[in-house]
Amino acid sequence: MDWLFRSEFDAITTIALWSIAAVVVTTVVLFVYTLGLRYVTVVSARRRRAFLGNWRDVFSAAALSTEAARRQELPRLRRVDRLDLLEEWSRARSVVDGSAADNLNILAVRAGIPELAAGLFEQRRVQSQIMAVQTFGYLRDASHYGAIAALVESPSTALSITAATSLVEIDPARGVALVVPMIAARRDWPRNRVSILLREAGTDIVSEPMYRTIRSANNKDKTYLLQFARLIESEVRDALVEELIRETNDAAVLTAALKLVSGYRGVPRIASLTQHKAWYVRMQAAKVLGRIGQQEHLAILESLLDDPEWWVRYRAAQSIASLPFLGPNELRRLQGRQTDPFAVDILQQSFAEVGLA
Amino acid sequence: MLDFLLRRAGYDVIAAPNGRDAQAAIRNLPPVDVVLLDLMLPYVSGYQLIEEIRSDHDWQYVPIVVLSGKVLEEDVVQALDLGANDYVTKPFRPEELLARLRRIVADHERLAAIR
Numbered sequence: 409m410d411w412l413f414r415s416e417f418d419a420i421t422t423i424a425l426w427s428i429a430a431v432v433v434t435t436v437v438l439f440v441y442t443l444g445l446r447y448v449t450v451v452s453a454r455r456r457r458a459f460l461g462n463w464r465d466v467f468s469a470a471a472l473s474t475e476a477a478r479r480q481e482l483p484r485l486r487r488v489d490r491l492d493l494l495e496e497w498s499r500a501r502s503v504v505d506g507s508a509a510d511n512l513n514i515l516a517v518r519a520g521i522p523e524l525a526a527g528l529f530e531q532r533r534v535q536s537q538i539m540a541v542q543t544f545g546y547l548r549d550a551s552h553y554g555a556i557a558a559l560v561e562s563p564s565t566a567l568s569i570t571a572a573t574s575l576v577e578i579d580p581a582r583g584v585a586l587v588v589p590m591i592a593a594r595r596d597w598p599r600n601r602v603s604i605l606l607r608e609a610g611t612d613i614v615s616e617p618m619y620r621t622i623r624s625a626n627n628k629d630k631t632y633l634l635q636f637a638r639l640i641e642s643e644v645r646d647a648l649v650e651e652l653i654r655e656t657n658d659a660a661v662l663t664a665a666l667k668l669v670s671g672y673r674g675v676p677r678i679a680s681l682t683q684h685k686a687w688y689v690r691m692q693a694a695k696v697l698g699r700i701g702q703q704e705h706l707a708i709l710e711s712l713l714d715d716p717e718w719w720v721r722y723r724a725a726q727s728i729a730s731l732p733f734l735g736p737n738e739l740r741r742l743q744g745r746q747t748d749p750f751a752v753d754i755l756q757q758s759f760a761e762v763g764l765a
Numbered sequence: 766m767l768d769f770l771l772r773r774a775g776y777d778v779i780a781a782p783n784g785r786d787a788q789a790a791i792r793n794l795p796p797v798d799v800v801l802l803d804l805m806l807p808y809v810s811g812y813q814l815i816e817e818i819r820s821d822h823d824w825q826y827v828p829i830v831v832l833s834g835k836v837l838e839e840d841v842v843q844a845l846d847l848g849a850n851d852y853v854t855k856p857f858r859p860e861e862l863l864a865r866l867r868r869i870v871a872d873h874e875r876l877a878a879i880r
Contacts, residue, residue: 468769472859500766505856603836607854638838 459489460496467500470515477511482519494524494539501546513547522547529555538570545574553578557586565596572597573605580609588617591636592629599635606639615640619648627658634664642670650674659686666692675700682708687717694720698727706731710742713751721750725758736764767801767832774863784809791817796824798870804833804844812847819848826877828869832857 462483470477485493497519501512516522521543529540529552541559544552556578559571572590575583584606591602606614618640622633630652637645650673652665662681666689669678678700681693694712697705709731712724729739743755771778779797781787784806791814800818804811811831818824831844834855841852851865 464766465769468766471766472770472773503766503855503857504859506858506861508859509856600835600837604834607836608856 456489456492459483460492463493463496464500467497467512467515470511471500471504471508472511474507474511474514477514478518485519490520490524493519494521494528494543497521498539498542498546509546516543516547522549525549526552534564534567538567541567541570541574545570545577548578550578553582560587560590565598568594569597569601569605573601573608576605576609580613584609584613585617588614589621592621592625592633595632602636603639606636611639611641615644619644622648623651627656627661630656630658631660631664634661634668637668646671646673653677653681659684659689662686662689663692666696669696669699672700675702679705679708682712687715687720690715690717690720691723694724694727698723698730701730701732703733706734710751713746713754714748718754721754722758725751725754726761728755729758729762729764739764770859770863771801771866774866776866783807784811784814787814788817791821791824796827798827798873799866800827800829801866802829802831802849804831804835804840812843815844815847815849826873826880828873830862830865830869832862 466480466482469480497512497516501509501516504512525540525543525547528536529544531537537559541552541556543549544556553575556571556574560568560575562568562571572583572587576587577583587605591597606618618633618637622630622637625633634652637648640648645668649665649668652661653669653674654677656662656665662684663686666678666681678693678696682690682697684690684693690712694709697709706728709724709728712720713728715721715724728734728742734742739755739759743752743759746752746755768778768780776798779790779794781790785808787802787806788809800814802811802814806814811833815829815831818827818829828850829848830851830853831849832853832855833840833844835841836854844852850869853862853865
């Protein structure tokens with residue numbers, strides 16, 4: 409029995425000892441490996457920071473001086489750093505305009521960025537294509553115009569809006585003619601990006617395509633597109649708004665159009681809209697009449713003070729309080745002749761807001 | 766780039782990479798000549814920072830220039846209503862931005878002398 413016990417004990421001890429040794433060795437190896445990984449990460453992050461720091465200085469100097477963009481010595485560029493360089497250049501290029509943008513484009517050609525973008529464009533990955541398309545736009549590189557135009561139809565929101573933006577940057581007139589009719593259908597495009605795109609193209613280029621697109625759109629699309637109408641020339645916008653107010657009876661279109669009224673065009677029709685069945689149209693019309701500030705509309709605004717909808721009464725009262733030809737005494741007299749308690753209340757509130765309590 | 770541009774134009778720059786650092790600067794540092802502010806910042810938005818500056822006893826008169834990629838009318842109106850002195854949209858023209866800063870700082874100095 410004793411020999412059996414000893415032998416079994418030896419076997420278990422041997423297995424245990426080997427297991428402990430294996431665990432210790434594995435732990436040491438893993439520890440060294442982790443240290444190695446950490447070291448590599450720290451060194452490469454430090455190297456990347458230094459690399460980007462050097463290039464940031466180069467980009468900043470180039471943005472401010474054409475001479476620097478053309479002549480300054482460029483830091484050494486390793487193959488593995490080319491993507492970082494493109495990202496950094498894009499970041500710098502995205503925030504500047506005018507001569508600074510031109511200077512950064514000069515520098516980009518010297519640094520080989522067009523070739524790098526062309527390489528990325530050939531890849532099928534959406535991320536790579538977005539970066540390439542954005543770069544072509546910044547560089548105003550027309551050689552890929554057709555291929556970029558095809559990408560505007562992409563189901564990927566990021567890729568399609570980037571392609572649309574690039575087309576407008578490369579050839580504003582041609583790009584706007586293609587992109588503007590698509591805006592209503594591409595509700596997935598962020599409104600901010602669409603506004604930037606239109607603003608960058610310039611009011612003179614955007615006005616006509618936007619006018620035609622809005623005129624031919626259905627009511628739902630008209631309402632959506634009118635929010636971008638502030639980016640077109642004021643004469644075209646005024647004509648468009650006047651036509652819409654005259655022709656349509658759709659409450660959403662009328663509200664969107666009334667928000668854009670800036671002058672005296674279409675005023676008789678606006679005055680008649682204070683009788684519209686939708687309260688928000690009546691409210692907008694009251695607001696516009698206050699902005700226009702004509703003596704002849706005082707009676708209309710006064711009649712809205714007992715409107716069943718609070719907002720209409722409130723805007724009418726605010727408009728009355730802002731009329732330039734009514735002084736404090738006239739306003740108090742106007743309040744005094746009201747027989748409707750709602751009208752008296754709402755005037756009281758509006759007068760208090762302008763310090764006329 | 767802004768840092769480089771401003772230093773080259775002769776400004777001393779205190780850069781805050783996020784809203785929280787900017788908030789700490791407002792609370793702990795003496796008022797500066799001008800604040801150049803983005804609206805889309807991590808942790809604390811530019812709008813909140815404008816409100817904070819305008820309600821801070823020491824910083825309330827510091828001019829604020831917003832430099833933002835937000836171009837919608839409502840964004841500009843909101844920033845100006847909260848108390849921003851000027852609003853420049855990205856992409857910006859460096860020389861134009863510097864000219865605006867020069868004017869705003871000069872106006873601020875004149876007003877400070879009167880106060």
